[in-house]
Amino acid sequence: MNEEEQKVIVFPGTVQRLIENGLNDLKGGQFEKSLHTFQEVIQFEPDHQEAIYGKWVSLLKLERHNDVIQDAYEGLPRLGHLYRDGLMIVATALVEQSRWQELADLINDAADGNHIQLNDDLEFRALLEEANSHKEAPAIEMEEETRPVPTDLTRSLRFGSAEEQWSAFQQLKTYPLVVVIDTFDDVLQDKDRSPVVKSLILLHLKDEEMETPVFVTKNEKETTIVPKTLPALENYAGDAQTEIFSALAPIESDNPHLYETCRHVWDWMAVILYPFEYERVSSMDWAAASILKHLDM
Template structure:
């Protein structure tokens, strides 16, 4: 058990204990301390074994610890026992299955749910995308498994997907090439990056794939009028990760407890923008400015006029810069390929 809990064991039997342990667990999760969070939620579970927040927090702790198989078992139990919000639990369960590559299971579950009733509106888009993606991956995986030797050429279909006009097909091809241990997979990705006017997000996917393959030759990257020579093997993602973590901390402090919906929208906007720019960082590198820019874009999207007024007043002396960055976020967000966030999370784990 966590040392903190051991030291404070003499004070754990008091009113409001479970609530306090949940708060401690959530604080530990925010600090990316999965083990401490897991210990707090386990302790809370001893007192209220069916408390939805306790069980959900325990599952999140398992995810933070990288114990995805256990987390899936946990979400499966929550669904079967009807604990907590069914569709919130289902969304997490499906996302974990996708990360684990269990696409057939995703198809079976979502088909079964859909046969009984429509998905709720707030989950519909995500579920339909995951269902479509998983159906394709089930067939694609069978096809890719047929490529058994590095001496065979890449399948013509895969090459055609990579150079098609469809961003979705390009994305799928890049994901396949990233996983393939094939002599021509790396050169195909490099060739993709050499083409002009590639989608920013797909460029980022290609760069990340070359990082994973430890590609050690120079590549010229151009995004948003900025240019850079990179060697994928030597790329250091720590700078961008550190910037995004500080950005999320700021956004969380501003919104997570006051407006959870706006918080999620703002967080997603920040993720899309930074991933689109990779390996560049936003300019200027000011966390508070960018946090407020994403906040503004999110508030505008759902019609929160009061938030817009507050932010405009906050930047009355930097109005031109602020609105320039707001417009930049809107333009990039509306033009880039919208990849599922599961893929982004997977990149964070690599």
């Protein structure tokens, strides 16, 4: 037999069954098993997007960060509609290894290639700011814990434009938490302040592993939470996210622009609502949100 005749025959449904098995193993915390399964799929179909992504998630869960990063340069261009999700996995691996220059280069390259839109993508925008701050800003010395917060930053965070609020937050989070926590508390408790700014503050407090409860009011809801216990932004929607993505799946190939707009709307809603539960909305609500988002893009 020649080489062509010796190729493995893949029966119909085999790949899909393996993908489902791999996903189930991931959900069950059997990361070595899921890694093996996704690698098996890649042997059959080297460009299978779900298998590449599943492999990276498995490697990340196994804390094999170098393997994720090394695989990324060849794998990212093959991810198609999963490019952003894969990019986040690689970025997380780079953060875990404090490889800030590579992280900044990765995000900038993705933006230059129009794979992400930094003006709209708060998560990657924040990661880029974080990478740049580690590259350029000197570490804050312990004796600076008593330095006062500039009043102009506090004012911009509370009353400035969206750009001024973003800039003020990025500067304030470089201060020791003990210095800025009162300012952050005031914003979290003020019902008239931006829900986006409140989400950024909560995510920062989560990253700082703050165990002191904080009171949050947002979108006519209020609660007291421990920031350290908050879920990650990309995961907190849970079943609601799974349901809406399943509903959107049929339009992905028929109308990719509408699909991407809906994904952007979902991400936008997540930042606004976090950490409160999603409420079921009507199709008219989605249509209105999509139009607003499109006008803002």
